[in-house]
Amino acid sequence: MGAHAARSARSAGGPRAAHAEARDLREAAHAAQVRELTAAGVLDDPAWRAAFEAVPRHLFVPYFFTGRGAGHERLWGEDPDPAHRARWLRGVYTDAPLPTRLRDGELVSSSSQPSLMAKMLEALDVRDGDDVLEIGTGTGYTAALLSHRLGEEHVTTIDLDEEITESARAHLALLGYRPAVVTGDGARGCPSRAPFDRILVTCALPLVPYAWLGQCRPGARILAPLSTGLIALTVRDADFAEGRFLHTPAYFVPLRGATAAPTEPGAASYGLPYELVENERFQFMLVLTAGVLHPREALDLWRGEGRPGRERFGVTVSAEGQWSWLDDPQGPYVWPLGE
Template identity: 65%
Template sequence: MGARAPDRDDPVLAVLAATARAALVRQIEASGAFADDPVWREAFAEVPRHLFVPYYYIGVVGGYERCWGESPDPQARERWLNGAYADVPLATRVRDGELVSSSSQPSLMATMLVELRVADGDRVLEIGTGSGYNAALLAHRLGDDDLVTTVDLEPEITESARQHLAAAGYHPVVVTGDGARGVPERAPFDRIIATCTLPSVPRAWLAQCRPGARILTPMATGLLALTVRDAGHAEGRFLHTPAYFVPLRGEHRAEPETVSLGGVPRSARDHELFRFLLALTRGSRDPQETYAMWEREGAPTRERYGVTLTGDHEWAWLDDPEGPYTWPLPG
């Protein structure tokens, strides 16, 4: 559940939060994430991340340790606050030792929001509410809470997010439901952004988009940017950025299959770009054939891969959607 803002009664923490937030913004700016759309700098400078993570978990030997903004120990509260403004992902919900929800790395969030190419007046759907921080950034950027809808499967997550958002002064529409189904009652959307990884793009999203809409979603340790032509057609390429997210929960979730990597050299198995391709082809191509393609094509970067949806078919490809290297994605 949510909690009251930890710095409301602590002026020292309030000052520390402002200083830490400014330092985080400078760090993100130095990474170049704001370069293509500097307006996002103001959003990150104004939206207080610590209000969305009243507690989070850090990995320790044997499990997780909770950092809490209302700890009776002043030093612990300061550590919590500094951690809230570190440019790292934060585990916000753990169940039976498994990570259920997190607040993404701020610089990656900035990259994704810039790549979403939001314009004034756009209606945006976020898949995966998490802490609510990303929805707050969108609401701040658009200046209209009603333009932003965010959906998550877990009632505990959406209720906490509502409280966090209200504490920060934002009131986008928060829906409890299966993100793979979208939110048809709030459609049509100009932009859809997912903060969880999927094995394929749900058709429901396309049906809820206006023609020309942009969808940005994690897939196979990458970020896929699609342009929607109509309810049955979309196409796009991966960005160069690596991205690792919690899987979507719900009917659309597919459990990863175990594959044999016998015959694949260890140098390839450990190569980040090959692991991306392996995830993208899982269940569709033999790993040895995948390796042969990867080596023959010179270890292709993510930007050379794309995805096309047409009618009932959805496939991934290298360089050309009609070229020699294509494979189906799970329906």
């Protein structure tokens, strides 16, 4: 082979070799994350472990934003700079939430932390044949995991933003998944696809939209971020649901639409001790009782009851209203939600 032919062969093989190397790096990073999640004990269910193995996160996060001083830097998987591509790949397979959409500098959508999603999916307690509604489509990553576990025909996901749902459909299609991706107000549910056996919420709530209860089968489970925790409600009928919080902390982008979260005052402004302002369990109670208990009242009660964690709190949703409570829904410590 002459020198010109050799150069041509190397030139032709170069892009293919680079593509294969990039593919191998992504596959290795994906496999490593599944191993890490398994070792952390959040993928004990073989069915969910198989779903995480089948659904690579990088296909759903082609880019994300990272804070850099007063602004944001966009990291992109197709960046011509190999150092930037490497940072993108490390970020995608780090066990952390990733901002994926900003509007006027405000975060409107993100890819949730994989270990938290694994915990939530296991806590959802799905059974074969269950119909699931996801509130907050995001990148489509969770819808893909649900589609692998249950079959796409059993999965509905809804988001308020058409750009988000269109992008999620494209991401899902890369793996051949075509669940129902609906553009609409998740606070109103999705009556055209009801009834549901499970509702999984990936945005923070100030209270539970009543529309969801009427779109659930009796005995359905709703798992949703509320305050800084995850409430697991069992639905009795269209007028009643009740349940306790998981011990797991959870921080999500607020729900947008008919049931939007109010802005809470900072606890520090009430002169509370810094170490308690920073205490995650106390912060949970402070947000849960905001507008009902003065922060100092909340602090006295929290201390007096042995500094309770999230799992001692619960929520009742009925036709008469919504309440959070400590230990017992009929006990002395009951507070209205959404004040």
